[in-house]
Amino acid sequence: MRATWKGAISFGLVTIPVQLFTATEEHDIPLRQVHEKDASRVRLRRVCEAEDVEIPYQEITKGYEAPDGSMIMLSDEDLADLPLPSKKLIDVLAFVDAGSIDPLMFSKAYYVGTSDKAAAKPYALLREALTESGQIAVTKIAIRSRESLAVLRVHEDTLVLQTCLWPDEVRPAAGITPEGDVTIRPQELQMAKSLMEMLSQDFDISALHDDYQEALQQVIEARLQGIEPPHEEAAAPTGGKVIDLMAALENSVRAARESRGETGSGAETAQVHELPVRTAAGKTPAKRATKTASKTTAKAAAKSETPARKATGSAAAKTAAAPKDTGGKKTTAKKATAKKTASKKSAKTTTTRKTTQKRASA
Secondary structure (H helix, E strand, C coil): CCCCEEEEEEECCEEEEEEEEECCCCCCCCCCCECCCCCCECCCCCEECCCCEECCHHHCCEEEECCCCCEEEECHHHHHCCCCCCCCEEEEEEEEEHHHCCHHHEEEEEEEEECCHHHHHHHHHHHHHHHHHCEEEEEEEEECCEEEEEEEEEECCEEEEEEECCHHHCCCCCCCCCCCCCCCCHHHHHHHHHHHHHHHCCCCHHHCCCHHHHHHHHHHHHHHHCCCCCCCCCCCCCCCCCCCHHHHHHHHHHHHHHHCCCCCCCHHHHHHHCCCCCCCCCCCHHHHHHHHHHHHHHHHHHHHHHHHHHHHHHHHHHHHHHHHHHHHHHHHHHHHHHHHHHHHHHHHHHHHHHHHHHHHHC
8 A cells, every 4th residue: 555645643752653544445437528429538628828728737837816816826846845844744732532523524534554663662552542541632734735634543453644624614504403492202202212223233334335336337337238227216105294203203113123024013112102192283193093993983883783773673664564464464355255245145146036037937
């Protein structure tokens, strides 16, 4: 690994010859700017505005534009000879608690290595002192003609120099946080902590990778093979705006458990249900559940009573219809008897007439 800076760490009268190595690297697939019409490279050229000609890099220097528009020329020698005590020295200013520096100020990281064997013991001494005390060293260092605030801390068994922004380079966050008082209820905080614990179980940051780079590589390989590249699948609908925060937290915990192959609602969810939760509509889910249960019970009772009522009504209708049917049968029987009697009388009359006629003929 190539060193990017050489100098020494100085705290008090102790000097440690060290060199810095870049600790991080950003992996990215290089993409060129090309002309869409013919796929030719598009290059940026350095053109002098006065002469309208391209200038080679060797003829370019730095300049400062004064308020009146005039340009002050600054050569590389001017920048290299700046009167900076931190040019080749990592000057330790103080030792502070590790949590006293806001991570928002952290910038680029460098591994700190020794320049010779004689620096091994003071290097190890500083490393152990920082580890035992739980502190970090606040320093200043000049890298590439720019002085930066930095901290020395321990990463595993190696000292790390982390450059920082100056305090006045961090913008204030005023006006960004939500306005007004927000009340957080104990059960919401409890459920949020449960979700945090569930998402943190067996988490391994080293297993994470860049999905964007993989997807871009797949598209490039598909183009090289002359086939259609993969496309992003349509995202599932999220269901709109979340109104009930507790419901969202409970569903999140449940989904996290299911993704881990766990079942059951969990003790946390059960404990939360024991507390009343007021939603945005101002109603308590327990009360709404009671009302809903009452309505459901009433509907069920009504459904169960309806067949009985129908059966009772049907029986009553049959009972009421029974006398009518009996009366009708009796009336029909009487009519039939009357017809038979009339028929007998008619037969007797006919017989009598025939007997009379015979006697008269004799």
